[in-house]
């Protein structure tokens with residue numbers, strides 16, 4: 457059935473295209489003026505005073521960890537270690553004895569003490585406790601959890617990870633990267649035991665921030681470097697009822713898992729699709745694990761460079777399955793090494809736009825030029841700026857000018873797909889757009905225009921999935937209806953702009 461969706465204007469990253477969008481079922485027929493497009497037999501859906509934009513999209517999202525953040529204990533609002541302990545004690549008092557307590561989203565940089573807790577801080581809780589840092593690359597276990605996992609002074613650091621130790625060499629509870637898995641295999645990880653109903657009920661409120669679709673990072677088995685049940689299964693089980701479209705990048709070390717994931721997603725029903733493979737080449741700035749060419753400014757490490765042993769086989773399998781290759785790279789060394797891999801894949805025959813780098817956070821001019829020449833996509837998260845900005849200069853020093861440098865990336869000719877890395881950051885694309893525009897004062901020359909900010913969360917996400925330009929004829933009928941034109945709104949006001957409705961696959965979800 458043909459419907460004409462009308463408002464004050466239809467706004468895209470390339471300008472105002474009219475005031476009406478004609479759709480037929482799940483795709484766009486034409487955008488233009490209401491007077492030209494409203495013909496007999498076409499039903500009008502009017503939104504007086506509103507602005508229609510292409511359906512806002514997120515290029516990097518963790519739906520199972522978001523579900524855990526919505527339904528489980530999170531510590532993001534704790535302002536000191538006493539708050540953390542009080543929240544753990546309160547939750548523990550509601551739980552049956554003996555069951556492990558897993559909590560998420562601790563941000564030590566927001567704590568008064570500016571440090572992670574150790575096992576001793578968490579030992580007031582009389583059960584195994586595992587507490588994840590907001591980045592997911594670090595966790596802290598209490599003594600009961602370490603004991604349950606058999607961790608003691610003689611436990612060696614695993615490949616790709618480490619256990620922090622006290623002066624006597626005893627693990628102090630802080631676990632980095634793959635070391636988390638030693639403990640989470642007995643306590644469970646962040647996304648454990650999620651019911652499909654919990655996943656769907658966590659995704660539904662995303663309409664309220666204007667989101668119509670996610671590019672999801674989902675582990676084939678358990679959470680990356682954590683034990684527990686399959687993240688992919690949680691998404692597959694919820695797929696038929698998903699209120700947002702989801703393109704799934706699968707995190708795994710085994711090529712055959714990709715084949716199986718592609719089949720399971722194809723059979724899952726709902727607006728959920730296989731998108732390719734996601735791999736890691738380094739860690740995070742927050743954990744001092746992002747791989748740098750020169751040491752961090754505050755401690756003498758260069759982070760941790762790592763790629764799965766079968767990374768080339770994984771990439772080729774994803775491409776053979778008509779998918780894409782997404783590789784996490786934050787530090788400049790990781791960026792360089794991943795670009796080397798992209799070169800090899802293009803030589804092998806990969807279409808460059810099927811290669812994407814997740815975060816691409818620290819790049820100098822030479823890296824950016826090389827990136828643009830290869831023609832890969834940068835999946836970036838502007839909301840990292842307000843979160844990491846306060847503490848990042850002490851870690852990067854004068855490299856700050858090249859971190860999250862969105863305008864320089866655009867100038868170099870790189871396509872940016874905007875995302876939140878939610879639940880690392882809040883899921884609002886309007887918040888992300890505001891951060892790209894005002895940058896919290898960090899290297900203001902890297903502020904992008906209002907149009908480009910909108911483009912990151914619309915056209916860029918579509919380009920990263922090989923789709924045609926949003927709202928062009930034949931494109932998916934995916935719309936966000938806003939109370940104001942986001943391009944004409946200041947960055948300060950942007951996050952508060954009301955969302956009147958979203959359209960997903962040609963179906964309206966009205967919000968007011």
Ligand SMILES: [Zn+2]
Pocket residue numbers: 516517518673877
């Ligand atoms: Zn992520």
